[in-house]
Amino acid sequence: MTTLHLIELTCPICESLFRSQTVVATNAFGGKRTDFHERAAGMQPLPYFIHMCTRCGYAGVERDFGADVDHSDRIRENVWCELTPALARELPSGSLKYEHAAKVADWQQTDARYLGDLFLRAAWCCVDEGDTEAERYFRRKAATSFASALASYDLVPQHERAVLTYLVGELWRRIGDQREARQWFVRVSGEITPPGSQEWVMQVADQQRESPREWFE
Numbered sequence: 001m002t003t004l005h006l007i008e009l010t011c012p013i014c015e016s017l018f019r020s021q022t023v024v025a026t027n028a029f030g031g032k033r034t035d036f037h038e039r040a041a042g043m044q045p046l047p048y049f050i051h052m053c054t055r056c057g058y059a060g061v062e063r064d065f066g067a068d069v070d071h072s073d074r075i076r077e078n079v080w081c082e083l084t085p086a087l088a089r090e091l092p093s094g095s096l097k098y099e100h101a102a103k104v105a106d107w108q109q110t111d112a113r114y115l116g117d118l119f120l121r122a123a124w125c126c127v128d129e130g131d132t133e134a135e136r137y138f139r140r141k142a143a144t145s146f147a148s149a150l151a152s153y154d155l156v157p158q159h160e161r162a163v164l165t166y167l168v169g170e171l172w173r174r175i176g177d178q179r180e181a182r183q184w185f186v187r188v189s190g191e192i193t194p195p196g197s198q199e200w201v202m203q204v205a206d207q208q209r210e211s212p213r214e215w216f217e
C-alpha cells in the first residue's frame with residue numbers, strides 16, 4: 001500500500017505556507033515497465049515526491065523548500081512569468097508538478113541527468129493521466145537530456161552508461177521513432193563496463209530491438 005503524510009512547507013519564492021502530501025511508504029507490486037517505470041499496487045506514489053506551491057507554481061522535492069534555499073531575482077521572475085500563469089491554466093497534476101520542478105532545476109543550471117529524471121517522471125505521470133501527447137513530449141525531453149548527460153564526459157558514472165544508453169533507446173521506441181531507438185540500442189554493447197559484465201542490459205537492448213516488450217518479467 002502507498003501511504004501518504006501531510007507536511008507543511010514554506011515557498012521560497014512567495015513565502016506562502018502550504019500543506020502537501022508526501023510519500024511515507026510505497027511498494028513495487030505493480031510490476032516494472034521496460035523504461036524502468038515501477039508500478040505500485042493501488043495508488044501510484046509518483047506525484048507525491050514533488051511539491052508545488054499553489055500560489056506561484058514553484059515546485060521541487062522537499063529540500064527545494066528548505067530554509068536555506070534562496071533563489072536569484074532572475075529565477076523569481078521566471079517563476080512569476082512562466083509558472084504562475086500555467087498554474088491558472090492547468091490542473092495541478094503530477095506531470096505539471098514535475099514539469100515545473102524541471103523548469104526550476106533548468107534555471108538553476110542543474111545537470112542534464114537530474115533534468116532527464118524529472119522529465120522521465122513527468123512522462124510516467126502522463127501515463128496515468130491518459131495524456132499520450134504530453135507523454136511523448138516529456139519522453140522526448142527526457143531522451144535529449146539523458147543524451148546530453150551521456151555526451152558530457154563525467155556526468156554519468158562508467159557503470160551506468162550502458163543502462164542509460166539503453167533507456168534513451170527505449171524512450172525513442174516509446175515515442176515511436178524506431179530509427180533513433182535502434183541507433184541507441186546498438187550503442188549499448190560499446191558502453192558495457194567492464195566488458196563481459198552487465199549481460200542483462202545487452203539482453204534487454206537486443207530484445208527491445210528485435211521483439212520489444214512493454215514489461216520486464
Ligand SMILES: [Zn+2]
Nearest residue numbers: 011014053056
Ligand atoms: Zn509560491
